[in-house]
Structures are given as structure tokens and as C-alpha cells.
Amino acid sequence: MKKVRVFISIFVCKIIRGLAKLLGRGSSLPGKYALKICPDILSQLKLPEISIAVTGSNGKTSTVEMIAHVLRSSGLKVAYNKEGSNQIEGVVTFLIGDATMGGKVKSDVILLEADERYSRRIFEFFHPKYFVINNLYRDQMTRNGHPEFIKSVISEAVYDDMTLILNADDPLAASFGKDREGTIWFGADKLPTDKTVHEGIYNDGKYCPVCKAPMEYEYYHYNHIGKFKCTKCGFARHDTDHTLTAAEDNGDRASITIDGKYEIPVFFTGIYHCYNILAAFTAAVAAGVEPGKAAEALGGYILKSGRISDFSLGKLDGRLLLSKHENSVSYDRSIDVVVSDKRKKSVMIIVDAISRKYYTSDSSWLWDINFEKLCGADIEKIVLAGQYCDDLAVRFELAGIDSSKVEIFEQVTDAAEYCKHNLDSFLYVITCFSDKEKILSIVTRRELA
Numbered sequence: 001m002k003k004v005r006v007f008i009s010i011f012v013c014k015i016i017r018g019l020a021k022l023l024g025r026g027s028s029l030p031g032k033y034a035l036k037i038c039p040d041i042l043s044q045l046k047l048p049e050i051s052i053a054v055t056g057s058n059g060k061t062s063t064v065e066m067i068a069h070v071l072r073s074s075g076l077k078v079a080y081n082k083e084g085s086n087q088i089e090g091v092v093t094f095l096i097g098d099a100t101m102g103g104k105v106k107s108d109v110i111l112l113e114a115d116e117r118y119s120r121r122i123f124e125f126f127h128p129k130y131f132v133i134n135n136l137y138r139d140q141m142t143r144n145g146h147p148e149f150i151k152s153v154i155s156e157a158v159y160d161d162m163t164l165i166l167n168a169d170d171p172l173a174a175s176f177g178k179d180r181e182g183t184i185w186f187g188a189d190k191l192p193t194d195k196t197v198h199e200g201i202y203n204d205g206k207y208c209p210v211c212k213a214p215m216e217y218e219y220y221h222y223n224h225i226g227k228f229k230c231t232k233c234g235f236a237r238h239d240t241d242h243t244l245t246a247a248e249d250n251g252d253r254a255s256i257t258i259d260g261k262y263e264i265p266v267f268f269t270g271i272y273h274c275y276n277i278l279a280a281f282t283a284a285v286a287a288g289v290e291p292g293k294a295a296e297a298l299g300g301y302i303l304k305s306g307r308i309s310d311f312s313l314g315k316l317d318g319r320l321l322l323s324k325h326e327n328s329v330s331y332d333r334s335i336d337v338v339v340s341d342k343r344k345k346s347v348m349i350i351v352d353a354i355s356r357k358y359y360t361s362d363s364s365w366l367w368d369i370n371f372e373k374l375c376g377a378d379i380e381k382i383v384l385a386g387q388y389c390d391d392l393a394v395r396f397e398l399a400g401i402d403s404s405k406v407e408i409f410e411q412v413t414d415a416a417e418y419c420k421h422n423l424d425s426f427l428y429v430i431t432c433f434s435d436k437e438k439i440l441s442i443v444t445r446r447e448l449a
């Protein structure tokens, strides 16, 4: 009877998936029906020996895409869930899509981008061999609450038979590996851009995630990411198996070095981007790829992708720095890029649709972003655009930015017109996936040089 149920579940899922494809629609609906017919369908599928799940507040999609690229470059057949299908229904849809009618998944490796909150539901039925936890930040607070809550939710998805691959520099992510044998650690060495004093509006690394006593940092790479040590219980940054040993950008050429010998060319050395590369490298090596080959594949891939776009707008040159709304750490990183550019520049910030996946008008996260840092930068104009331009304007007023430097436009097209006719300096645009096309559809994109 069970076998029949499994068969029907797979059959129905494949039929609906086929129909949806014919209609040009991808959705997690097929998985929803499969789960209705057989609620434990995930545990009935025969999975390949290697499966890797990636979670974290930032960089899941980039990291999964990089791992997929490296594994494919070494000849493995990889199946992974595309962005937006990282909840259980989506996972069922993509796994059955890759399975035979008998429930055998055909690929050599299963890669999963796992939603922080839904991992516990997915892993009830099958445990990935490797579970990468890259970082835990304040992110989408209307649905995720705060990072400690997410940490407690993820802890329900961690099982003894998994090998954890953890960011040693993030105390929240690293706490999953406390007293746990066999964990694989990645992290960054001390870098020239590190700070000895915490920077930012809030500090999620102030107290130990294990015992709540105050923590001390030898240095911070950014926000609460760095070399930490609890003053009471001994919880401290773990030694790493794979390490970012250098990140260099001399203008013409940027590269990072892993483990002192694997150099990977990159477009820019934003530390945040470096962690995704390092996480992908570590996961690929754990899955059996030779480190030199992994670095080579990553270099080739990163040269072609990159989540920054250069453009022209009239006579202006500009660069879009993709960030995430509702995620202050990602904005802080973009602001670091602007501040580290010593030229005179202008900055456009667009907040028009806060999320593309659900409706929220919560703009409290704007108050967590360190916009104050722009005060010291050589700025021609700050252009605030989109439906939430007035929220931004209040935030900038309280950040102490000279109001004569600030221009406000509800329409992104008006903001772009203003820049085109009134500015002379390099233009940085900071916005989210949900709003990026509103500017990219107006400007002329250029290949990254």
C-alpha cells in the first residue's frame, strides 16, 4: 500500500510539473500535491550519497550556485533547487523532478538552498550529509524575528549524522559546532581591513550565544563577524580547516587567497562576497573535489558572474551594489564599498518594494543601517528614491547628513533624470533584488571591466 502511495505521489507530482512547464510556470504546487498524497515522500526517495544543504541569512543562492558550478566542473551531475523554492513543497518538486518513477534521484549530488525557518521541516524526512551554516544576521524581521530565534529554529534541523560546515567567525553560526566532533570550519585570517573596535548601529556579538556573558573580540571583520571569545564559558572562535588568508584589490586586479596558496580572481573583494566563495570552496572540497580544481573552477565562474552591475546614465558612470532590504548587514557592506572609494561620488538609495515575496511596509530596518558612516565620505549628492523615500529622508536627517546634499524622489525615473542632468560624480546605486530592475531598465549596462 505504501509503495502505491509513493508511486501515485511521484506520478501526480511529475504530471503537474510537466503541465506547469508547458504553461511556462515554475512553482512548488506539484510538491504540495505530492505531500498531500504521501506526507513523508521525502524519506521515501532514494538520494545519492552526497547531499549538501546551505542555510544562512545571506548568500545562500550565490553559495549554492558556486558549489553547483564547482561540482559540475569536476564532472558530477548536480541537482539543486533554484531560488524561491527552498521550502518543503519546492524541495519535493525539485527532487521528484530529478527522480525516476521508482523514486531514485538521478543526480550524483543533491544541493539544497534551505530556508532558515523551513530546514527543520525538510530535515525531518531526510538528513543532508553536509549542512553549511554561513551566517546569521538580522534579516526579514517581519517573518524571521531576530537572529537568536532563527538560531533556535535551525537547531531543530541539526542531527547527529550530519557533518556541519560552519563559519568560525560568526558566533551564532559557530555555536552549532560547540562540543561537536567532525565539524568542518571556515573563516578569515586577520585582514588589513579589520577593525579592533565594533562598527555599526547595533552589536549582535556583544553577548555569548552559549552562556550570555559578555564577549571580547580581538578584531572584527565586519559587524559581529570576527575573532571572538566569551569572557566566561570559554566559547571562542574555532581554528579553521579552510581559511581566507588574503583579499587584495589594487584597482586593476582583485583576488582572494584561500589556505595561503589557492588564488581566486574576483571582481571585488567585499568580505561578504569572500565568505560565500570560501563556504563554496569548503563544501566542494568536503564533497571530494581537489582543492586546486575547486579554486580554478571558482575563479572561472566568479569572473563571469558577480552581483554588481556597471552602467552609464547619460555622461555619468555608475555601479549598482546589490543589497537586501530588511537586512542591515548587507547595506552596511555596500556603504563600506562607497566609503572606501576615495573619489567624489554620489549615492542613490532605492527602497520602493520592500519584499518581492510578501507584503510588508516595515521600514524599521533602515534604523539598523550605519548610514552615519557616509557623513565622513566625499559625497556630491545623496538621492533617495522610491515609495519609502520619506522614511529614508527622516533616517538621513537623523544620521546627521547635510540636508543640502540630499534629494528626494518618489519615482525612480525622476531620480535617474535628476542624476543625469545635475551630477558630475561617479554614481553608486544601492538597492535590493526587488527594486533593481527599476534602475537597470533605465540605464545602459556595461560589462564589468
Ligand SMILES: [Zn+2]
Binding pocket: 208, 209, 210, 211, 212, 213, 230, 231, 232, 233, 234, 235
Ligand atoms: Zn559564554
